[in-house]
Amino acid sequence: MDPEGMSDREWHQVMGAMDDVGPYYERVNWLITFGMVDRWRKRVASFAGPDDVVLEIGSGPGNFTKHLRSKTVFALEPSSELSDISKKILDPERVMLFKGVGEKIPLADSSVDKVFCVFSFRDFFDRKAGADEMIRVLRDGGEVFIVDMAKPPPGPLAKMLELHVRHMVPPLTRLAVPSVARERWSRDPYRTFVDTYEAYGSTKVYEDLLERTGFDDVSTEYLELRGATMTRGKKPRKSTC
Numbered sequence: 272m273d274p275e276g277m278s279d280r281e282w283h284q285v286m287g288a289m290d291d292v293g294p295y296y297e298r299v300n301w302l303i304t305f306g307m308v309d310r311w312r313k314r315v316a317s318f319a320g321p322d323d324v325v326l327e328i329g330s331g332p333g334n335f336t337k338h339l340r341s342k343t344v345f346a347l348e349p350s351s352e353l354s355d356i357s358k359k360i361l362d363p364e365r366v367m368l369f370k371g372v373g374e375k376i377p378l379a380d381s382s383v384d385k386v387f388c389v390f391s392f393r394d395f396f397d398r399k400a401g402a403d404e405m406i407r408v409l410r411d412g413g414e415v416f417i418v419d420m421a422k423p424p425p426g427p428l429a430k431m432l433e434l435h436v437r438h439m440v441p442p443l444t445r446l447a448v449p450s451v452a453r454e455r456w457s458r459d460p461y462r463t464f465v466d467t468y469e470a471y472g473s474t475k476v477y478e479d480l481l482e483r484t485g486f487d488d489v490s491t492e493y494l495e496l497r498g499a500t501m502t503r504g505k506k507p508r509k510s511t512c
């Protein structure tokens with residue numbers, strides 16, 4: 272794994288880990304973010320208006336999707352298991368679920384207003400291809416929002432978060448997931464989570480990638496308590512002169 276993506280074998284390991292943790296996913300998220308995860312999601316979802324056509328990439332069990340109030344939402348997810356979980360909580364009138372990956376989005380050019388990637392960009396096997404696809408499907412002036420666990424530049428906060436992810440996340444997971452479920456795991460899925468966190472570089476890497484792809488006004492802000500960040504960018508409007 273590296274800041275740009277991962278090999279096919281590593282990606283399948285990540286996907287296997289997601290499926291393993293599926294039924295306990297939100298309980299674990301709540302515990303490892305000290306209850307903040309849904310507050311972060313709600314704040315990010317508030318950037319989409321009711322009339323925006325929205326694409327969420329990596330919708331998983333639908334925990335972010337459910338907060339979107341837009342009338343048209345496309346939710347793209349490679350795992351059928353996670354997508355099935357999301358069907359129980361999403362409104363089929365507004366949300367269209369698609370099986371697929373962010374590196375090959377099954378939507379037309381310039382067809383959406385907002386793209387959201389919430390805790391999923393880190394799991395892409397080819398992040399540059401994903402960013403190219405995001406800019407392709409966005410209309411001119413449309414926006415992308417990438418949310419991930421915070422990865423600040425080297426310093427005390429970075430050290431604290433790294434220690435949390437490396438030394439607190441695995442034991443907290445063991446607390447949240449019943450032993451009968453854990454016994455079925457061939458590898459602790461949260462070890463894979465630690466691997467992807469350590470490999471993804473920093474929010475600066477995400478910013479550079481969006482800029483290289485052609486996005487304008489790229490910026491990053493911390494979400495509450497500084498445990499997560501939101502990196503955003505705009506697809507430039509074509510000049511009319």
Ligand SMILES: C[S@@+](CC[C@H](N)C(=O)[O-])C[C@H]1O[C@@H](n2cnc3c(N)ncnc32)[C@H](O)[C@@H]1O
Binds near residue numbers: 286389
């Ligand atoms: C940590 S979950 C995030 C789920 C949800 N967005 C949330 O807020 O809880 C990451 C999701 O990204 C999906 N994913 C992994 N690789 C992907 C890819 N290449 N393209 C799109 N989604 C991907 C996983 O299947 C998983 O559902």
